[in-house]
Amino acid sequence: MASDSDSSDCGILNQALPIAKLPKNYKPNDAPASAEEYLHHVVWEARQCQAVVTVDLEEHRLNKPIAVVQKQVKAAAPDGFTPSLESQQNLLASFSKLRAHIANLNASGRKPKPPIPLPGIKKREEWCKLCFGNSFQLALLKQSHQDSVQPQLIEGKQPLLSILLNIKQKGIENLLEWHGQWLEVLGFSEAQGRWFYSLLACLEKPLTPETCSQIRHIAMMCARIRASLETADHPHLPQLNVIICIVARYFCQEDLVDH
Structure with missing residues (x-):
């Protein structure tokens, strides 16, 4: 969604809508008053995202046993007890x-x-x-x-x-x-x-x-x-x-x- 000069922010994504650069005095906390300001805010939010995100896993939680619910099985009838x-x-x-x-x-x-x-x-x-x-x-x-x-x-x-x-x-x-x-x-x-x-x-x-x-x-x-x-x-x-x-x-x- 960014302009050609901002393509580095979007990686391999193609530009969807033409939009000018963010103003130098852009204030992200102000509510967008027009469609162009809304697109400016989308570009600004995209720049706040990290290119790579990692998560520290807790090993002891990965090894936690999982409860298994067994399906009930019908009791088998003795020979000669079931109808034809x-x-x-x-x-x-x-x-x-x-x-x-x-x-x-x-x-x-x-x-x-x-x-x-x-x-x-x-x-x-x-x-x-x-x-x-x-x-x-x-x-x-x-x-x-x-x-x-x-x-x-x-x-x-x-x-x-x-x-x-x-x-x-x-x-x-x-x-x-x-x-x-x-x-x-x-x-x-x-x-x-x-x-x-x-x-x-x-x-x-x-x-x-x-x-x-x-x-x-x-x-x-x-x-x-x-x-x-x-x-x-x-x-x-x-x-x-x-x-x-x-x-x-x-x-x-x-x-x-x-x-």
Whole structure:
């Protein structure tokens, strides 16, 4: 940008705009009042830059170890514990049919009324009681060895369509997150297997990154529980396989697929 007489300041750069030399009385602290004064200021700033700049490196910082995050790997299933490809395909077909039915009911606006008043979408403890009754609470009391008088057993509700269709999508996502937490605390149950299947059937695509991470975590835990089963006749095995298959194949988590 400098004139021919200032070409030494610009090295091998070609002149872009014609401009006269800087005035002898040039004051760089004054704000440019014209385009020419602005170009003078650009030339002056360029002259302040060093031709070569070096940095003194601190050797001890270069040798600092870097944390490596290892990707979680699904627990391998024992021989004979995974469903056949045909079984998985049949499962996905029936699951897709159920999701289409749910979508049609939502689109029609003909939602059946829930059999009971539903808690708010942030009422974690109330939803726990609705899904499991107070068996979860009783198990926690037993786990903590509390000697207080335990409440009478109350049965949880089945994941009926009349309940599920009246839960907003944010509530579905919250329930999946909470069920994942409950699974970590007390392990797997048939009631929870039914709720997992039903909630996944109501989960809309595309998934948020948080929800995708959550259902992956659930499938990984189910795979870990499956790997710990002593026999392929265990009553939990079919439900565990269903959850893993749906998350892996329907929600496209290919690294979790059972081959």
